[in-house]
Amino acid sequence: MRVWIGCLGCYNGGDLVGEWVEAGNATDFEADFANRVKVPASHIAEAHEEYWVFDIDESPWKLGEMSPSDAEAIQELIDELRENCLEDAYGYWLEVTGEPVLGGDIDAFRDNYVGHFPTWRYYADEVAIETILMSVDQAVANYFDWEAWARDLAYDYHIVDTLQGVYIFHL
């Protein structure tokens, strides 16, 4: 993800002074700000030293303004989740639970994320086959009410419908 980091002191004085950088380099950039960006004389004279992320690009999640160190921490989280292709699922988890992006319970996410499936029925059918229908006679299985099963099973889950299928979480 990329972030636009600017000086708060300059901003409050009416100057947009800053630059787009990779979020992974946010704190290095912040520490070296005056050498990396053309700053006005007032920046030096007033000894500005507070920086802020005013804009964000290429983020997998909805994010607001934040400090550069938070942006860097979020990038680390993105990298970690991306190794397992979990960054989209984590975004939906944040929407479902209202957890903060940082400082949230990432273990709860890992424990409760069931998976990504084409449809809810696809998942519900799978569960039915692997649980109840394993042990019943085929003749009985033919009368199984798939729709009712899927409808009732849904009470135990958060189901996020997207254009790319459903993301399923335990309640």
Ligand SMILES: [Zn+2]
């Ligand atoms: Zn400044």
